[in-house]
Amino acid sequence: MSIEVVEISKYYGEQKALNNISFKIASGEIVGFLGPNGAGKSTLMKIITNFIKQSEGVVHVNGYNVETESMKVKASVGYLPEHNPLYLDLYVKEYLHFNASIHNVGKKRIEEVITQVGLNREAHKKIKQLSKGYRQRVGLAAALLHDPEVLILDEPTTGLDPNQLVEIRSLIKSIGKTKTVLFSTHIMQEVEAICDRVIIINKGRIVTDQNLQTLKKGQHQLLEVEFNVSVSEAQLKKLPHLSKCLHLSENTWQLSFNTTEDMRPNVFDFAQEQGIKLLKSSQKNQDLESLFRSLTT
Numbered sequence: 001m002s003i004e005v006v007e008i009s010k011y012y013g014e015q016k017a018l019n020n021i022s023f024k025i026a027s028g029e030i031v032g033f034l035g036p037n038g039a040g041k042s043t044l045m046k047i048i049t050n051f052i053k054q055s056e057g058v059v060h061v062n063g064y065n066v067e068t069e070s071m072k073v074k075a076s077v078g079y080l081p082e083h084n085p086l087y088l089d090l091y092v093k094e095y096l097h098f099n100a101s102i103h104n105v106g107k108k109r110i111e112e113v114i115t116q117v118g119l120n121r122e123a124h125k126k127i128k129q130l131s132k133g134y135r136q137r138v139g140l141a142a143a144l145l146h147d148p149e150v151l152i153l154d155e156p157t158t159g160l161d162p163n164q165l166v167e168i169r170s171l172i173k174s175i176g177k178t179k180t181v182l183f184s185t186h187i188m189q190e191v192e193a194i195c196d197r198v199i200i201i202n203k204g205r206i207v208t209d210q211n212l213q214t215l216k217k218g219q220h221q222l223l224e225v226e227f228n229v230s231v232s233e234a235q236l237k238k239l240p241h242l243s244k245c246l247h248l249s250e251n252t253w254q255l256s257f258n259t260t261e262d263m264r265p266n267v268f269d270f271a272q273e274q275g276i277k278l279l280k281s282s283q284k285n286q287d288l289e290s291l292f293r294s295l296t297t
Helices: 041-048 070-076 092-103 107-116 132-144 162-175 188-194 212-216 264-274 288-296
Strands: 003-012 015-025 030-034 056-061 077-080 150-154 180-184 197-202 205-211 221-227 242-247 252-257 278-284
Touching: 003 041, 015 041, 015 056, 015 205, 030 041, 030 188, 041 056, 041 150, 041 180, 070 077, 077 132, 092 107, 092 132, 107 132, 132 150, 132 162, 162 180, 162 188, 180 188, 188 288, 197 288, 205 212, 205 288, 221 264, 242 288, 252 288, 264 278
Parallel strands: 030 180, 030 197, 077 150, 150 180
Antiparallel strands: 003 015, 003 056, 197 205, 221 252, 221 278, 242 252
């Protein structure tokens, strides 16, 4: 396993930012890491990359313990944080030479990375002269200089225009052919276009971890139902396979089921048992965005 996270918790004083998080990522996977603001995504990425320490649990990266073998972890991980830390007054090549000296990497590797991320025509400019998209490429180049086996990307597409999004998306997919990538974003289309698998966390806990192909085959089912009277969440929890219910209006609910079985007959039977009428029952496409909303709202 490239990344193994076992029962990780993180406390900031009385606040529990991460609550018993566990997952594994195999070599060569591109995994989308999703969650609302404040869910704990950046905190976990900082723990994996050894920027901060966990309060409980164990993390291994490429077989190395992040606490006891921190230097080996740092040598095998490339990290692009949410706020790309660049020296704007340096030239692109000058900045990359500075980073290469830290990793004891030669000039040949710098040229390889510049070509890999598409910076050839910008390499002689100062970083402050670059667009946001090219600055992100500089950050990626710095993360790739030492040829890490694992790449951690925290919101790498934030603030990019549509053309820049396409370029960075293509770059990440290309990098993912030879490396393990953990990729955090708020843009659902990016995950669907780039990733093999998605992990969603909410309030410090994992709420789903599944292969995107499984998601597209309808393992989760979404129904919008309307009754003639008000129904409580406690009543709805009697429905089998119910994973989440979202109150849309007075008598209307959005119901998420963790099954491929058509649950509309079950909802009809539920209404009869409760002595109420089912006025509407419509099946919705359970794309990644609707799954995210149903699990985190």
